[in-house]
Amino acid sequence: MEQPIAAHPDRLLPADPGVRAIARSLYSAVEGLPIISPHGHVDAAVIEQNLPFPDPAALLVTPDHYVTRLIHANGVPLNQLGLGGSTMDPRQVWRNFCQAWPAFEGTASGYWIRQEFEHVFGVHEEPTAENSDRIFDAVSARLAEPGFRPRELFKEFNIEVLATTDDPLDSLESHAALAADPAFASRVLPTFRPDQYLNIAHPAWNENVERLLAAAGGGASGYAGYIGALEARRRHFVDNGAVSADHGVRTPATLKLDDADAARLFERARAGDATPEDREAFEAHMMYQMARMSVEDGLVMTIHPGSYRNHHRPTFEEFGADTGHDIPFAVTYTEAIRPLLEDFGTAKDFHLVLFTLDETVFSRELAPLAGFYPSVFIGAPWWFLDAPDAMLRFRSSVTETAGFSRSSGFIDDTRAFCSIPARHDTSRRIESAFLARLVAEHRISEERAHELIVDIVDSSPRRVFKL
Template sequence: MAHSMAAHPDRLLPAEPGVRDIARSLYNLVEGLPIISPHGHVDAAVIEQNLPFPDPAALLVTPDHYVTRLIHAGGVPMDQLGLGETATGSRQVWRNFCAAWPDFEGTASGYWIRQEFEHVFGLHDEPTAENADRIFDAISAKLSEPGFRPRQLFKEFNIEVLATTDDPLDSLDSHAALAADPAFAGRVLPTFRPDPYVNIAHPEWQDNVERLIGVGASGASGYAGYISALESRRRHFVENGAVSADHGVRTPATLKLDAADAERLFERARAGKASLADREAFEAHMMYQMARMSVEDGLVMTIHPGSYRNHHGPTFEAFGADTGHDIPFAVNYTEAIRPLLQDFGTAKDFHLVLFTLDETVFSRELAPLAGFYPSVYIGAPWWFLDAPDAMLRFRAAVTETAGFSRTSGFIDDTRAFCSIPARHDTSRRIESSFLARLVAEHRISEERARELIVDIVDASPRRVFKL
């Protein structure tokens, strides 16, 4: 086609002309604002080393489990998507993706990829089985251009802050190099992610704990050394610019144990004798400890629960984690988070950002919690919910109880660097659309909506993540 739908200036704005006009005027206020990305999964080394991106399939298909999962659901084996030891070549992976393109109609992934084709790669045609090789070659040519390196795109995308997600024992050398480079104007901030050191069920937990104590405990041992090492590594992250600690827990359960009980659970786990109940209690206790540490060191605490990781055992065994079969389940925040909030919910300068994959939680639990506790903020729609209609449902669900000031600002949470501007633009259009409806219904003034859209897009993430 001559012109992609991704080029339409009113994409995602309301269909009713009067409301669309209001939304367009609001969007115009924020379209050019810098991108603030306080939580994501791009590797800092990609920016620091500034190497060319790989081929189109390795960039846009294989690492994106939003994409591979849906193609796989249509019957394409995972190794035909570039995964596993017997993976097929990139050009065939791309052909499989293009042949499956009709399956992406109506999905958030389809929308983002269209935006990338149009606004990042300058491609206007829809992918098909027939034009797969031509598009592959066109993108490959673009990837080879000197101006298409990560640092150049970082500037072109107008990214001001990009947070990564990092192992507690990471040296953070790439972050330090970027911070010290006078030629690089952006901020690439590490994020402390201790899941493999806190979750006893993690297959490498025992080895991870021994390495952690060896590196960060300053000679202490046992549970006391473990806690001391976590505190030490958090300080290392703060010294290297970190503003938050992220926790990808199974549930939002929290539990306050005395030191003796915690030590007994810890030693039982080190000996390989922890029961399921032990594992759940210890992880819940460590969420309480992480909140205590955040109160002390100032790192914003973000919690991402409610995903049944690696749902299909055979796929996990053959292809590993993050390959498209993490499935959401219902969570209970009100009771689960209460032990933590009893002690830290009103602590000075503590920020706790709560995410969910369970939409029912937004209005029933998260909005009321954020509407009382000064520490609690509602995390933006995440993962399966970071889609246009789900974003609108989120705003409708939380705003009447918690208002606009108690939400985090948009979180792209992505590994796909080239999709970052598309995702942030989507959020800005959806927020403009929601506010425009309130203006059209005479629920807020247009003047106030103009203030709110700037606050939502720019001030909220700065405020919530202490930027």
């Protein structure tokens, strides 16, 4: 019987036998290193409460917009995948997924899921319409095992650090409980994510500002109170172990306004009178303010721009956000980020990690920026670029200008807890493949490549995210 491709020891390594041998040696040096995940979206309560995972469809299909979007593109309505409060039988959702499985050939999602089936769930056959019930039952049986709870998987996956993404007003009770639990040896760190408090175009912005000001305890009102409340919530996150603040903005624009101008924009927004230009200016100013706060409180600042959120309005209205129709668009960084870097680009201990969904930005803008500013680090391939070939393109694009030391280390950015080991393993294999080519071309020594692979996998994320 042919070996399952997800189990092949040389998956993702170079096809050339000589280069592959070098890559194998490099990969073996990092295969067993602990996972450092400084940015992701797993809910800390899942780890703290340690409850069983739900059925296979609710775990692997319905919440994963990487999966649902492609099945939808091939003609399956989203309500047949469990979205929008659908009462669809989970087993039927799973059948729809298995029937659509051929659509995932060649995709990153297909690669992750194959790895999960093989290495996490012990499923060694390809999904089909005919075997969907059998695989559903096999995965369900695995989910029911006592050893398949989140905390037990934390140990099995060898996760040392996992960062979550959290609302500024979150109490962080689950994080505090995990930190205080002597039986839990790993670290689960909160991340400050203030998007819906900064973007005045957000439908709930005014309500969120009211809640933010109320949480500040009745101090100053207006713009000054708003800024003070954000600073206070950041301190709450720092006190509970946070190391970074994340910003999912539309563009990387930054703008320095004086307090009077910023206050006027704030009051127009509170009154419902802000123009589209006001909205763009205020968000750009608040990105500048977030950088100022990071310089003061030490939180690493990460920026994730370039996604047109909720591109299909009818789908958003029926099924809500994060349902597969966020589409990348081109961004530019050089001018947009300059106001921020003018004042903070060389500030002591300020770390700014810049991500993109526009591959042209890697070599044209991000690598040159990181190659000068001590504060700037290049974020790993993210979202649509979180795929084997895109990872190789990224490494080729940035290294000749910025070297290896100016990148963030791998960022899995995932809600899918069971995919974390597959994603990190993929990155380690791709980095090994890239370095092996440089060794084979006599561009670096094999000894130096062994040092670099450990730095890329382990030291970089610790260094960049102050771990």
